[in-house]
Structure formats: C-alpha cells, structure tokens
Amino acid sequence: MKQKLSIVKIGGNVIENKDALAKFLALFADVIGPKILVHGGGKLATHLATKLGIESKMVDGRRITDEETLKVITMVYGGLTNKNIVAQLQANNCNAIGLSGADGNTIKAHKRPVKEIDYGFAGDVDSVNSDIISKLLEAGLTPVFCAMTHDGKGQLLNTNADTIASELAIGMSEIYEITLYYCFEKKGVLSDITDENSVVQHIDSIKYKQLLKDGIIADGMLPKLENCFHALNKKVNKVCIGNTTMLRPESKLFTTITL
Template sequence: MKQNLSIVKIGGNVIENEAELQVFLQLFSAMDGLKILVHGGGRKATQMLEKLGLKPKMINGRRITDAESLDVIIMVYGGLTNKKIVAQLQANNCNAIGLSGADGNTIQAHKRPVKEIDYGFAGDVDGINEKTISDLLGAGLTPVFCALTHDLKGQILNTNADTIASTLAIGLSEIYETTLYYCFEKKGVLMNVNDEGSVIKHIDSKKYGQLLQDGIIADGMLPKLENCFKALNKNVHKVCIGDISMIDPTSKLFTTITL
C-alpha cells in the first residue's frame, strides 16, 4: 500500500500577509504524514524590482522574465522567501529543506519557445527527479520548493508554481498516493462569485462539465480547474482548493476535486 503524500501550494496572498503566513505554517507543520510545500512570491519580486529602480514587465498579466528580472527573482524566491519559510517551519518543529529545481536536479525544464510573445527566462517543466525527492522524504525532511527550475545547461528558469506543484504530484504518484492542495484567497470554488459561503464542496468530471456549461466556472478559475483535472487524469488521487484553513483536519469548507 502506498504512503500518502500531501503537496501544498501557496501564493502571494499568503506570503504577503505575515499573520496569515504564520497560521498557515503552523497548520502545515501539524499535517500528518509526508508533505511538500511549493511557494510563489511574485508580488515580493515585483516590490524588489521597483525598489531597485527596475520596471516589472508584464503582458496580459504574465511576467516577462528578462535577465535583470531573473536575478531579482532568484534572490527573492530562492533566497529571501524560501529561507524565511524554512526557518519558520523549523521553529514549528517541521524539519524543512529549501530547494529550487536545480538542487539535486529535482525539477528539469526548458526555456519557453518564443512564439507571439517572448517570455524571456520562463521555464516549462519537463520532469522531476522522483528518486531524489523520495530520498529526502524518506530521510524525514520536508522539501520546500520555490518557483525556480533549471535546464541542465546551467540556466535557472522562472516557472509557474501551480505547474511545479501539479508536476510534483503527478511524478510522485508512481511512488505515493498524492493529494494536491491549492491554497488561495477564496474558501473554494464558488457557485456565486459574490457569495463567499457558496463553496461547491465536491466536483467530479460530470459536475465539472455541468458547471462549465452553466458558466459557473469561468475566467481565472478555468485554468486552475483544467490543471486539476490534468493532474487527476495522470494518477493524482485528489485535488483540493481553498484558503489556508483547508489543511486544518477539522475544516469542512473547501472544494475537493476527483475524477
């Protein structure tokens, strides 16, 4: 029987709120079983770029990672944010180890090809090193991945944290029964975007089709749900979406997604 493995992704809304981050890290540390944390940090990177007099470059809400931006992103993601989180997890008796995809060759990627838009040093994930990550878990360590990968040629790449989390869940599903948690600012997938309490507690393939047809799932939630079902179709056990309270074992208000 496979061991359970929880992979939890947090974004800038949690990282930017010091009090919320502290609560999250306490809840994460208390989670039973094997676990991995994946974090972004785009807002902090934007703030640092501006402090240094550099203008963040965005097209359609997506970051363009030029060479100057990449240096700052490596500093913020791989240094400032990652190490602060690791230190705080240690304070909560969670033996964490901070990683980028280059460390231990854990996550390989390639530079996104230039089509209509040149995204610069943005990485699209090719695969993960399941054995190294499993060895770390087996040694009692909790990996904390920032949103950086590498191309096996010495180049670090800025990579979407949601994609890293789902790729880890998919790759490690061969060894573990993986559950993927996406923590964001809402309580879950909402039936009514204006009603925070209208959480849809369970979505399967049939329900998903109906919600799409009725226009309930739209805009920014569309790519999130597409990502969830992609993971489920590649042997991830289940995906959960909600705010940080979702990882509290007493919580019942979040969305669980299964096939």
C-alpha cells in the same frame, strides 16, 4: 498500499501577510505524514524590482522574465521568501529543506518557445526527479520548493508555482498516494462570486463541464482547474482547493476535485 503524500501550494496573498503566513505554516507543520510545500512570491518580486528600477511586465497574469527580472526572482523566490519559510517551519518543529528545481536536479524544464509572446526565461517542466525527492522525504525532511527550475545546462528558469505543484504531484504519484492542495484566499470554487460561502464542495469531470458552460469557472480559476484535471488525469488521487483552514482535519468547507 502506497504511503500518502500531501503537496501544498501556497499563494502570494498569504506569503505577503506576516500573520497569515505564520498561521498557515503552523497548520502545514501539523499535517501528518510526508509533505511538500510549493510557494511563489510574485508580489514581493514586483515590489523589489520597482525599487531597483526594473519594470515588471505581465501578459494574461504571467510574468515576462527578462535577464534582470530573473535576477530579482532568484533573490526573492530562492532566497528571502524560501529561507524565511524554512526558518519558520523549523520553529514549528518541521524539519524543512529549501529547494529550487536546480537543487539535487529535482525539476528540469526547458525555456518556453517564443510564439505570439516571448516570455523570456520562463520554464515549462520536463521531468521531476522522484527518486531524489523521495529520499529526502524518507530522511524525515520536508522539501519547500520555490517557483524556479533549471534546464540542465546552467540556466535557471522562472516557472509557475501552480504548475510546479501539479508536476511534482504527477512525478511523485508512482511512489505515493497524492493529495494536492491549492491554498488561496477563497474558501474554494464558488458558485456565486459575491457569496464567500457558496462553495462547490465536489467537482468531477462532468460537473466541471457544466460549471464551464454556466460561466462559473472563468478568468483566473480556469488555469487553476486545468492544472487540477491535468494532475488527476496523470494518476494524482485528488486535488483540494480552498483557504489555509482546509489543512485542519476537521475542516469541511473547501472544494475537492476528482475524476
């Protein structure tokens, strides 16, 4: 029987709020068993870029990563945000280690090919080094991944944090029984966007098709759900979407997604 592994992705709205981040990290530290945290930090990167006179360009919610933007992202994601999270986890008695995909050759990617849009130094994941990551977990360490990968040729790449969480879950699923958690500001997938408590508590592939047809899953929720089903189709056990309180053992109001 496989050991259970929790992989948690935290969004920018929590990272930007000092109090919310502190509460989340206390909850995350209390999660029983081996665990991995994945974070972005896009809003802070945009703020710093503006201060430095670097224009931030976005297309359909995805950042165009030119050479100067990549420098800012490396500073914010791999430096300030990552090390702040690691330090706070240490304060919560969680022995964390901060990583990018380049560290330990844990996540390799390739530069996204130019089609209609040139995303610059944006990376699409090729492989996850489950052997190295499992060794860290076995040593009692909690990996904290920022949203950066590398191509194995010396080039860092900006990679979507939701995608990194999904690919880590897939890569580790041969060794562990995986639950993937996407934490964001809502309580889950909502059947009525105006009602915060209208959480769809369980979605399978049949329910998903119906929600798409009814237009309930749309806009920014679409790529998130696509990531979820991509992971499930690659042997990840289940995916949960909700706010940070879903990490509490007694919590019931969030969305669980299965095949």
